[in-house]
Amino acid sequence: MSNETPRRTFAIISHPDAGKTTLTEKLLLLGGGIRSAGTVKGKKSGKFATSDWMEIEKQRGISVTSSVMQLIYNDVQINILDTPGHQDFSEDTYRTLTAVDTAVMVIDSVKGIEAQTLKLFKVCRMRGIPILTFINKLDREGKEPLDLLAEIEEVLEMETYPMNWPIGMGKTLRGIYSRPDKKIEVYNDSHEREIIPYDEQHVLQDFEKERLEEDILLLEEAGNEYTMEKVQNGQLTPVFFGSALSSFGVQSFLNNFVKIAAEPQPRKASGELIEPASNTFSGFVFKIQANMNPNHRDRIAFLRVCSGKFERGMEVMLSRTGKKMKLNQSHSFFASDRETIDTAMPGDIIGLYDSGNFQVGDTLVTGSERLIYEEMPQFPPEKFAKIMAKNALKHKQYHKGMEQLVQEGTIQLYKTPYFEDFIIGAVGELQFQVFEYRMKNEYNVDIEFTHLTHELARWVTKGEVTDRMTDSRRMLVLDQQKRPVILFENDFTLRMFQDKYPDIKLSTGWEILE
Numbered sequence: 001m002s003n004e005t006p007r008r009t010f011a012i013i014s015h016p017d018a019g020k021t022t023l024t025e026k027l028l029l030l031g032g033g034i035r036s037a038g039t040v041k042g043k044k045s046g047k048f049a050t051s052d053w054m055e056i057e058k059q060r061g062i063s064v065t066s067s068v069m070q071l072i073y074n075d076v077q078i079n080i081l082d083t084p085g086h087q088d089f090s091e092d093t094y095r096t097l098t099a100v101d102t103a104v105m106v107i108d109s110v111k112g113i114e115a116q117t118l119k120l121f122k123v124c125r126m127r128g129i130p131i132l133t134f135i136n137k138l139d140r141e142g143k144e145p146l147d148l149l150a151e152i153e154e155v156l157e158m159e160t161y162p163m164n165w166p167i168g169m170g171k172t173l174r175g176i177y178s179r180p181d182k183k184i185e186v187y188n189d190s191h192e193r194e195i196i197p198y199d200e201q202h203v204l205q206d207f208e209k210e211r212l213e214e215d216i217l218l219l220e221e222a223g224n225e226y227t228m229e230k231v232q233n234g235q236l237t238p239v240f241f242g243s244a245l246s247s248f249g250v251q252s253f254l255n256n257f258v259k260i261a262a263e264p265q266p267r268k269a270s271g272e273l274i275e276p277a278s279n280t281f282s283g284f285v286f287k288i289q290a291n292m293n294p295n296h297r298d299r300i301a302f303l304r305v306c307s308g309k310f311e312r313g314m315e316v317m318l319s320r321t322g323k324k325m326k327l328n329q330s331h332s333f334f335a336s337d338r339e340t341i342d343t344a345m346p347g348d349i350i351g352l353y354d355s356g357n358f359q360v361g362d363t364l365v366t367g368s369e370r371l372i373y374e375e376m377p378q379f380p381p382e383k384f385a386k387i388m389a390k391n392a393l394k395h396k397q398y399h400k401g402m403e404q405l406v407q408e409g410t411i412q413l414y415k416t417p418y419f420e421d422f423i424i425g426a427v428g429e430l431q432f433q434v435f436e437y438r439m440k441n442e443y444n445v446d447i448e449f450t451h452l453t454h455e456l457a458r459w460v461t462k463g464e465v466t467d468r469m470t471d472s473r474r475m476l477v478l479d480q481q482k483r484p485v486i487l488f489e490n491d492f493t494l495r496m497f498q499d500k501y502p503d504i505k506l507s508t509g510w511e512i513l514e
C-alpha cells in the first residue's frame with residue numbers, strides 16, 4: 001500500500017446480532033482483504049471470524065478485543081477497527097471510537113434502534129464524527145422504512161437522508177432505488193449484482209412503481225436537505241438500506257462510503273490543532289493488549305497515527321514522561337496475523353511492541369515539543385466488585401497482574417480508604433471476565449469476586465469527604481490518583497446523598513455525555 005493512498009478509518013457500531021460482523025466480512029471481501037468469507041459465530045459454526053482471535057473470544061464465540069482490518073477499495077485504503085458488541089461491551093469499545101474518523105451504525109430493520117447502539121452513538125456524537133447508517137436485514141419483514149427514519153431522528157436526534165430506498169421488504173423485496181443515480185439494484189436469489197436505470201426497469205409491477213414514486217416524492221418534499229457539511233459535522237446521517245447476508249446493497253454502500261467518509265482529521269493536542277499533513281509524526285495509544293498471541297508473550301500498544309509519517313526505527317518521545325525511544329518493532333494486524341510495518345500514514349493504526357512503557361492515552365511524537373493529545377475520556381464504570389486473591393501467598397503476582405492490567409486499561413481500580421480493599425470497576429461485565437481469565441492465565445492468580453450492587457460512580461470535585469459517607473447504599477473509595485469517588489446503588493441514593501450534602505459537588509468524569 002502506497003503512502004499516497006488516501007486513508008479512511010472507521011468503526012462499525014451496532015447492537016449484537018444487527019449484522020455488524022456479516023457486513024464487515026462482506027466489505028472485506030469486496031476489498032479482497034479476506035480470503036474466504038468464513039462464518040463468524042464461532043459457537044455455532046465452529047469457524048471463527050477473522051477478527052476473533054483471543055482464546056477467550058474463541059471460547060465464547062465472541063469478539064472481546066478490538067482488532068484492525070484493512071481493505072483497499074477504489075484506490076482508498078480503508079482501516080476498519082472492530083468493536084465488540086453488547087454483552088461483550090467494555091471500555092475498549094468506547095476507546096476505539098476515539099481513534100476513528102467515521103462511524104457506521106448498523107441497525108436491524110426488524111428491531112430498530114437498540115440500547116447498545118444508543119450508547120455507542122453517544123460517544124460518536126461527543127466527538128462530532130460523521131455517522132453513516134446501514135439498515136440491515138431488508139430480506140426480512142422489518143419496520144416500515146419511514147418509521148425507521150423517524151426513530152433515528154427522534155431517538156438519536158439526528159437528521160437522516162436515505163441514499164437509497166427499499167422497494168418492498170422480506171418476501172416482497174424487489175430491490176433498492178438509489179437516489180443519487182436514479183438506478184435500481186435488483187434483488188435476486190442468485191445474489192448477482194444487477195443494476196438498471198429506473199427508466200428501463202422491467203422488474204417492478206405497477207403498484208410497486210406507484211408506491212416507489214410516492215415515497216420518493218415524499219422524501220424529496222418532506223425530507224432533509226443533504227449537504228456534505230451536515231454529514232461531516234455529524235448533524236445528518238446518510239442512510240443505506242440493504243442486506244449484509246445477501247450481499248445486497250453492500251457494494252453501493254461501499255461506493256458511497258469512500259466518497260462520504262471523513263479523511264483523517266486534524267486533532268487537538270496541547271491546545272493546538274495538529275494537521276495530519278504536519279511534518280512532525282504524532283499519534284496516541286488508544287488500547288493496550290497483552291498476550292495477543294499465546295506464542296508471543298508480549299504486550300502490544302495500538303497507536304493511531306495522527307500526523308506526519310511513521311517510519312520503523314524512528315526515534316520518538318513519549319510525551320507523558322519526556323522519555324525518548326526507538327520504535328523498532330511495529331506491526332500491522334490482520335486479526336492474529338501480524339506483519340511488520342515499515343511506514344504508516346495518518347489514519348493508520350499500528351501495533352507497537354511494548355515492554356511496559358505505554359499507557360492508554362499516551363502521545364508519541366517526534367521532535368522536542370511535548371504534545372499531548374486530548375485526554376482519553378474517563379468512562380464512568382457501571383459495574384463494581386470487591387476482589388481478593390484466593391490464595392494470599394500469591395500476593396506478589398496478584399499485585400503485579402493488577403498493576404499491569406489496570407495500566408492497560410482492562411479495568412478501573414479503586415481502594416477503600418483505611419482498609420484499602422480493592423474495588424474494580426468496569427463499563428461491562430465482560431471486562432471482569434477478561435480480568436479474571438487473564439489474572440489466572442498470565443499471572444497464575446485465582447481471584448475471588450464479591451459483586452457489589454452499586455451502579456454509579458461520581459467523582460467529588462468540591463467539598464470535604466468523610467468516612468460517614470459510606471453506608472449500606474453508597475461507598476467512598478479513592479481512584480488511582482487518590483481522588484475521592486463515591487459509588488452509589490442508583491439514582492435515588494445519589495439524590496438522597498446530594499440532599500444531605502449540598503456542599504459536595506459531584507462529577508461523572510464524563511459530563512459531556514450527560
Ligand code: G4P
Binds near residue numbers: 014015016023136242
Ligand atoms: P453482529 O456481529 O452484529 O452480532 O451480527 P452478525 O453479523 O453476527 O449477524 C447476526 C445474525 O444475523 C447472524 O445469524 C447473521 O447471519 C444474521 N444476518 C446478518 N445480516 C443479515 C441479513 O441481511 N439478513 C438476515 N436475514 N440475516 C442477517 P446467525 O448468528 O447465523 O444465526 P441467528 O442469530 O439468525 O440464529
